[in-house]
Amino acid sequence: MRILYDLPIRIKFAVVLVPLIVIIICFDYLQIKHNYLDYSDSQRLNQTLQLGVEINHAVHELQKERSISIGFVSNDGYSFVEEMEHQRQVTDSTIRAFYKELESSDLDGVFSIHMDDIELLKSQFQSIKSIRNRVDQLALDPLQILEYYSDINDVALNTVDMLINETRDKDIAQQVHALIYFLKSKERASIERAIGTQAFSHEVIDDELYSSFAALVAEQDAYLDAFLVIADQESFNVYSRLMSGHDVGEVERLREVVHDRNEMGEVDPAYWYDMTTSKINLLKQVEDHISDRLLSHTEYLYVTAFRKFWTFIVLDIIIGVIAVWLMSIIVTNLLANVKILENFTLRISKGDLSKKVNIPTKDEIGQYAKTFNVMVDEIVKSHNILRKERDKAKFLYNNIYRVSLVVFQNIHQGIFLLDRNFKMSKLYSKSMEKIFGEQKIAGENFANFMRPLIIPRDLEALEMFMRHLFNEDMDEDVVNQLNPIEQVKIYSENDGVVTTKYIRVNFTRIWRRDRITNIMVTVSDETESVLLQKHLEEAEKKKKQETEQVLSILKIDPSLIRGFLYNAKRTLRSISEKYESSKDGDLRGLLDFTFETIHNLKGNAVVIGLDIMSQKFHEVEDAIEELKTKEITGKDFLTILYEIDDADKIIDEMSSMLRKVADIYRKYPSGGHVVSNIMLIDTLERSVKVIGEKMDKQVDFFFKNEGNLVLPNEHIDVFRDVMIQLIRNSIKHGIEPKDQRVAAGKLARGGITIELDQPAEGQLRVIYKDDGRGLDIEKIKDRAIMNNLLTEYDAENLTDEDAVGLIYEKGFSTSQEVDEIAGRGQGMNLVKNLIESIKGTFKTEFESGKYFRLIIELPVSGNIQDQEETNEVANS
Amino acid sequence: MSKKVLIVDDSIYMRSLIRTALEEEGLEIVGEAKDGETAIDLALETTPDLITLDNILPDMMGFEILKVLRDQGLESKVIMISAVGQQTVVNKGKELGASDYIVKPFTSESLLEVVNRVL
Amino acid sequence: MRLLIVDDSSIMRRIIEKNLKDYDIQIIGMAPDGQTALQLVKEHMPDVITLDITMPGMDGLACLDEIMAVHPKAKVMIITALSDKLTGLRALDKGARGFLYKPVNAVDLAKAFDRLLKRNENKQGRV
Structure with a gap:
């Protein structure tokens, strides 16, 4: 059943119509066939009847010929000669009529069925000739004649019977049967006439003949009964009307005569013959009447059937054509409309709403089409509305939602919403994960979320705070003043590492009408800024300390600082000048020069305890050091120049500061050199302390000046630089670490002694001594070889004194470390250069494991005795 | 003792034909009737063993006679003699107690066959 | 109004007084x-209390x-030097409607009072 439902409409039509058409055609065919059979049947019946009638005529004449022939023989050829001749001609003419009828072309149908019967009849008719011959020769007795002729008639009547028996029309069949019974009866009547004629001629009837006669009459009556029983009313009436009168009564009377068998001689055979012949002629009239009626009836039937057949066919074709035409029009129209609808709906389903469907019929499909158009209009309307909505939504999406998402993805703040149950929203900015780690965020209760991150007191406050946030009666600003996690330190675990963060959490109410639906929470990671702030605070503190340090140094020797700053400023300027004058020149040499100069400045800064400057110069040194390792371009010097400029600025700042300090000093003037000397010694003592601390060695500083000698101002700078360099070397290389000293039986604390004396007028001797490990000649030699100052061979032949001299060579220092204390392999070479720059001489003494001593002699002019000591004391 | 037969037929030659045939067979013809009235009188009078009854008589139909005879309590065997094509009539006679029938025209042999079968 | x-500090009392002049x-x-x-609350039933x-x-908090027990309609503004948020939130729990940290200045005080009083007329000013 499903299959039927799913068929396309055209197939459905076919399923309904095709069987109908087939059935109609079948019925039509049957009806036409029936009509045709009726038609052909009636036609054949009519022809057969005509043939039968011809046969009947022949039979009738044969009957007469039979009677006459018998009469002829019975009278030994003396009577009936002319009658017989005449009768034979009549008989032959009827037989010829039969043959003629047979030859008519439209009897093929009859022949095909009854060929044998007709052939038999023909042969019978042909036998007549021989019978006649024998009659003429009187070779046959009457009974034989009777028998021969009767046989022919029997065959003829049987043939008629056969021919006519064919019809399917029961009525006609019955009347035909009636006719045949009548003919059989008539045949018997004819034989009766013959036998009667013979009997009356002999005037006696023997038993055999009587018996035949009786049987004939009985059969005649029987067939007549049968005829009367089945004949229709009209035949009956015709029979009743014709078969009466004198002659018929006479035949009855003469039969009784025969029955009595006594008065046979009293009846003339010719009278019997006439009477019976008269009766037979009447019978013949009845027969003809019935035959004519049958013929006209079958003719009528034939014409009717013919007309019916053709009428039916014509009507059938007309109606059929009209029906098919109507059907095809309707079905085609229906299918076409359905097709239009189908295409239309297909187009709609593909989204093409631009066209309308046009079906002009006023049937349901036409109505559907109208409804469809209305629907399409509605769809188009809705579609437009939807499109507008969609565009709007798209716009919103593009301009708001997407922007929000992008913002949520990229913003550095954590953003999410809280609902009234303090649950965190599903949507939150990506930074939430960055700030809080890979925790579950969506849908969590915010208090629970924060529980492991903050202290319980803050958590309690947070819960209370959120409750007030959602309280519409409470002012938002008032509540926000009490945000307990406005800035809070959290401990979050990320990849198993616990980190501390400082976060700022802000809350903003989101209103819908008069209700707070959500709180927008923003979280910023302020760890960096908090740490920076802390760092700045520390830096500030340090700066303060440094300033104090600087001030403390200044307090001791402003003239030293001033000198240093003046010197440094000048030196730096000289560097810049050198750069400008030797552009594209010997960059490497320029770099070396810069390095040396800066190094000197650094050393000085260290000596006078100007950490800011020493650090700055150290940075410059670092920058230069970096350049030393690679190819230098002019551009690279910019870095150094920048650093130098920076150092210059610091110098300026300090100069201005110093001027302020100088103002203070101006208020308390003191005796130039002496003050300078005191400051110098103080500086050296502090240098020992500072350097010692840095090297983690405890060193005491001793200054001996028995003669109250005073260094001239012009020598103070060089003297200080030399001493500081020596102190550096002693603490770094000479004085052993504490445990080594103790093991060597020395005092745990090392000692550096500087002693001034005046061996002669105009001469100042400075004796520098430390109680360290002294010098190791072999090591010095090794270093000298390593630094390519001499060959191994030379080293073998070198005296100890000459070997000691190696340490003053440029490039001897083996120290790979670069630091502000030991210098950069410049150490003793610098000392030598400085001493020689003020025309001094020096002598190195040492004892391995005990001490190192350097004796410097300087030429001095004028009085170096402190003569103002008393003044100073008096002043203080 | 030979069986008694009554012949009922309006045709004299038919009666003669039947008589000749039956007498040759040794049956006793107790009477001949050419119409219904005579037939009924003779039948009741002679109470034959067998009646050959023609169906078509001038005054009555054969089965009507049979009905009358049966109503009168006569139990003679009856052979109906029928013209061709009168099967309905024959059947009616059988319903009324006819023993058999024969269609005329018939030969003596066929008549005797039926008679011997009935008796 | x-x-x-x-306030236990006379200076503070005077600052508030001066700023609301x-x-x-x-x-x-x-x-x-x-x-x-x-005592004063019971006597005067003030509209606003700092x-x-x-x-x-x-x-x-006890006060x-x-x-609130005797005068629940009073609008109380907490003015405190205490930076502990929890205490402030507890005060809100107990019925305080405003909050201000010391030291106060004229502008903050004015704003705080504006908010406190506006809240009375127009429960919420946002949509």
Whole structure:
């Protein structure tokens, strides 16, 4: 059943119509066939009847010929000669009529069925000739004649019977049967006439003949009964009307005569013959009447059937054509409309709403089409509305939602919403994960979320705070003043590492009408800024300390600082000048020069305890050091120049500061050199302390000046630089670490002694001594070889004194470390250069494991005795 | 003792034909009737063993006679003699107690066959 | 608008008083401690009360409880030097409607009062 439902409409039509058409055609065919059979049947019946009638005529004449022939023989050829001749001609003419009828072309149908019967009849008719011959020769007795002729008639009547028996029309069949019974009866009547004629001629009837006669009459009556029983009313009436009168009564009377068998001689055979012949002629009239009626009836039937057949066919074709035409029009129209609808709906389903469907019929499909158009209009309307909505939504999406998402993805703040149950929203900015780690965020209760991150007191406050946030009666600003996690330190675990963060959490109410639906929470990671702030605070503190340090140094020797700053400023300027004058020149040499100069400045800064400057110069040194390792371009010097400029600025700042300090000093003037000397010694003592601390060695500083000698101002700078360099070397290389000293039986604390004396007028001797490990000649030699100052061979032949001299060579220092204390392999070479720059001489003494001593002699002019000591004391 | 037969037929030659045939067979013809009235009188009078009854008589139909005879309590065997094509009539006679029938025209042999079968 | 100032610091009381001079506010009293404050509340039923938290004797929160018990319609503004948020939130729990940290300045005070009073007329000003 499903299959039927799913068929396309055209197939459905076919399923309904095709069987109908087939059935109609079948019925039509049957009806036409029936009509045709009726038609052909009636036609054949009519022809057969005509043939039968011809046969009947022949039979009738044969009957007469039979009677006459018998009469002829019975009278030994003396009577009936002319009658017989005449009768034979009549008989032959009827037989010829039969043959003629047979030859008519439209009897093929009859022949095909009854060929044998007709052939038999023909042969019978042909036998007549021989019978006649024998009659003429009187070779046959009457009974034989009777028998021969009767046989022919029997065959003829049987043939008629056969021919006519064919019809399917029961009525006609019955009347035909009636006719045949009548003919059989008539045949018997004819034989009766013959036998009667013979009997009356002999005037006696023997038993055999009587018996035949009786049987004939009985059969005649029987067939007549049968005829009367089945004949229709009209035949009956015709029979009743014709078969009466004198002659018929006479035949009855003469039969009784025969029955009595006594008065046979009293009846003339010719009278019997006439009477019976008269009766037979009447019978013949009845027969003809019935035959004519049958013929006209079958003719009528034939014409009717013919007309019916053709009428039916014509009507059938007309109606059929009209029906098919109507059907095809309707079905085609229906299918076409359905097709239009189908295409239309297909187009709609593909989204093409631009066209309308046009079906002009006023049937349901036409109505559907109208409804469809209305629907399409509605769809188009809705579609437009939807499109507008969609565009709007798209716009919103593009301009708001997407922007929000992008913002949520990229913003550095954590953003999410809280609902009234303090649950965190599903949507939150990506930074939430960055700030809080890979925790579950969506849908969590915010208090629970924060529980492991903050202290319980803050958590309690947070819960209370959120409750007030959602309280519409409470002012938002008032509540926000009490945000307990406005800035809070959290401990979050990320990849198993616990980190501390400082976060700022802000809350903003989101209103819908008069209700707070959500709180927008923003979280910023302020760890960096908090740490920076802390760092700045520390830096500030340090700066303060440094300033104090600087001030403390200044307090001791402003003239030293001033000198240093003046010197440094000048030196730096000289560097810049050198750069400008030797552009594209010997960059490497320029770099070396810069390095040396800066190094000197650094050393000085260290000596006078100007950490800011020493650090700055150290940075410059670092920058230069970096350049030393690679190819230098002019551009690279910019870095150094920048650093130098920076150092210059610091110098300026300090100069201005110093001027302020100088103002203070101006208020308390003191005796130039002496003050300078005191400051110098103080500086050296502090240098020992500072350097010692840095090297983690405890060193005491001793200054001996028995003669109250005073260094001239012009020598103070060089003297200080030399001493500081020596102190550096002693603490770094000479004085052993504490445990080594103790093991060597020395005092745990090392000692550096500087002693001034005046061996002669105009001469100042400075004796520098430390109680360290002294010098190791072999090591010095090794270093000298390593630094390519001499060959191994030379080293073998070198005296100890000459070997000691190696340490003053440029490039001897083996120290790979670069630091502000030991210098950069410049150490003793610098000392030598400085001493020689003020025309001094020096002598190195040492004892391995005990001490190192350097004796410097300087030429001095004028009085170096402190003569103002008393003044100073008096002043203080 | 030979069986008694009554012949009922309006045709004299038919009666003669039947008589000749039956007498040759040794049956006793107790009477001949050419119409219904005579037939009924003779039948009741002679109470034959067998009646050959023609169906078509001038005054009555054969089965009507049979009905009358049966109503009168006569139990003679009856052979109906029928013209061709009168099967309905024959059947009616059988319903009324006819023993058999024969269609005329018939030969003596066929008549005797039926008679011997009935008796 | 009738105001009661509760603060143990006389300087603070005077600062508040001075800063509210230009507003349409009538100061009906000043209390240095909770007990006095309660007395004044019962007497004058002020519309607005500024309340310090740390006071000798009865502290601000306890005092707030008492005030709300006798005069629940009073609009109480907490003015405190205490930076502990939890205490502030507890005060809100107990019925305080405003909050201000010390030291106060004229602008903050004015804003705080604006908010406190506006809230009365128009429960919420946002959509």
